C-alpha cells in the first residue's frame with residue numbers, strides 16, 4: 001500500500017508540479033519522505049522549523065522571490081537546522097556567547113546540514129541555503145565568512161526570520177521575548193548581521209501584522225488563512241463527539257448529516273478538509289468523498305472507520321482519495337494532532353504552489 005504522505009502529495013500537487021516548481025513528482029515524493037523523517041514530531045525544533053518556513057515565505061512574497069524558488073525556500077527553511085543532530089546540547093542551548101572553539105563546533109551544524117542534503121538532487125539548491133543561514137551581511141558569520149550579496153537571497157531571508165523566531169520562542173534557558181523587543185533586536189542587526197533592505201521589509205511585515213507571531217506549536221496559519229473543515233456524519237452521538245473534538249478557534253467547522261449538504265458547502269467556498277463517517281443520511285461516506293474530488297480536488301479527505309471495518313474500507317481509499325482513516329472510537333489527542341498535521345502539510349503544499 002502506498003505511504004500516506006506520498007498519496008497526499010499526489011493528491012495535492014499531482015500533475016502540476018513540474019510546471020510550477022521544475023521538480024518531478026517522484027523528486028517531490030522523495031524529498032517529502034526525507035523531510036518527514038528529519039522533522040521531529042513534537043519537539044521545539046519542529047515548531048521552530050515550521051514557523052521559520054512560514055515567516056520566510058511571507059518575506060519572500062514581499063520581496064517578489066520568483067515562484068520557481070518557493071519549493072527550494074520551503075525545503076531550506078524546514079531543514080535549515082537538520083545538521084544540529086551532530087552538535088551537543090550544552091552548546092546548542094548555551095545562554096551566553098560561544099567561545100571560539102564552541103563557535104567552530106556550532107558552525108558545523110550548517111555545514112553538516114549542507115552535507116546531509118546536498119546529495120539529494122531536489123535539495124541541492126536548498127542545501128546551499130542551509131549552509132549559509134548563519135552567514136552575516138558584514139562577513140562575520142559562519143561557516144564561510146561570506147558577505148552581502150555573496151550570500152544567497154534565500155539564505156539572507158532565512159537568517160533574519162530564524163533569529164526572530166528564536167527570540168520570540170521559549171527556550172529551556174530563557175523566556176520568550178516580546179515581539180516589540182525582538183523587532184528591536186532585528187533592527188539593531190540591520191546592515192551588520194542582516195541585509196538592510198530585507199530587515200526593513202520584515203519589520204514592515206510585522207508592523208502591518210502580515211505575519212502572525214505564535215509560539216510553542218506548529219500552528220502557523222497566517223491571519224488570513226482560517227482553514228475550513230466540513231464534517232458529515234449521520235449518527236447523532238458520533239456527530240456531537242466530532243464537533244466536540246474538532247471545534248477550535250483556529251478553524252471554521254461545519255457539521256452536517258448528508259452528502260448533499262457537503263457538496264453544497266464545497267460549492268459555496270474553499271474547503272481545506274473533509275471528514276465523513278461511513279454512512280451519511282443520503283449516501284455512503286465514500287460516495288460523498290468521490291464526488292467531493294471534483295469540487296475540492298486539493299482538500300484533505302479523512303474518513304471515520306470502526307476498527308472492524310478497516311479492511312473493507314481500505315479498498316475504497318484510492319477512488320475516494322482518502323488521506324487517512326480515523327479509527328472509532330478515536331483517541332482525542334491523536335485525532336487533533338492528525339488534523340493539525342494534515343492541515344500543516346496542506347499549507348506547505350499550497351505554499352509550494354506559490355499560494
Ligand SMILES: [Fe+2]
Pocket residue numbers: 080081109133134
Ligand atoms: Fe541554525
